Amino acid sequence: MLKGFKEFISRGNAVDLAVGMVIGAAFTAVVTALVEKFLNPLIGGLVGKPNFDSFLEFTVGSATVQPGAIITALVNFLIVAFALYLFVVMPMNALNARRKKEEAEEAPAVSEDVQLLSEIRDLLKAQSNN
Template sequence: MLKGFKEFIARGNVVEMAVGVIIGNAFKGIVDELVTDILNPAIGALFGKADFSKSFILQIGDSQLLFGALLTAIINFVLIAFAVYFFIVVPMNYFAKMRKKAEDAAPKEVSEEVQLLTEIRDALAKGDRA
């Protein structure tokens, strides 16, 4: 039973996923600080406040519908998505494109068999029967 568990854990996908979760959790702090300390104050400067959780409250009897809290959560989601896209996805796509260009520009090595077959083809095309 432990042997199977060890094989499962030792698989590359599980280890890579675990590393991704750990790094993602650490990166969450950076994104949270970006939203909390940079983007939310910018929204606050534009709209007067960045937290709408105490606004847009609908009172129905003893219950409250907190539309402002929902609006704040939606704004935070959009800001996080914006930050992740422009600070992570766009640069990674740029570097992937640059790496692909470098790989495409590098001369491809031709095997000996392909070189020999090319020479035979060219000789046959010329009509050499040597």
Template sequence: MLKGFRDFISRGNVVDLAVAVVIGAAFTLVINAIVNGFVNPLIAAIFGEPDLTQVASFEINGAQFSIGLILDALFNFLCVAAAIYFFIVIPINKLRERKAQEPESEEEAVPAEEILLLREIRDELRNRV
């Protein structure tokens, strides 16, 4: 039971996923700080409100509705998604493309001895026919 758990934890993809979650959370905090500290006040100033969440707020029978709160959440999501895409996804994809385009090393270019032997046998059989 413990061996299975250890194998599960030590798999590369589980560790990579854990690192991605931690970095994503930290990155989200940075983007949210930029959005909440600069962008939201700028947009709120355009609408004449102190905060984006106060834009298009209204009350009906004591129930408070806030379209601005929804807009704030959508805007934060779009900013975080755009930042992750442009600063993480695109650079990683470019690195993968470069790795795929790199020429094979000489060790990979030289076929194994068994392959060479099989090719010789194939060539001999072709010459006999």
């Protein structure tokens, strides 16, 4: 049992998962600050505070029901998703595209004779399998 656990921990998957969790937790603070200290005040300055908690509010007995809180949660989700897309996904996509372009430019072109030999090899392999 301990041997199996040691192998599990030693594999890269567990370590990668742990590192991802720690980075994700640290990144949460960045996204929260971006949304709460930059985007929400910006939106609040333009259209008023993005809080719909009292929208369609009603009471049942002594309890207050606020269906607008769901709208507020959805708006906050969209703001966070937009912030992540704008400040993380778009720059990472641009960086990956630039990296792929550089790798394509660096890749040496295969000469005709090497390409022809590769085709002959593949044909011979296909014939031997049949």
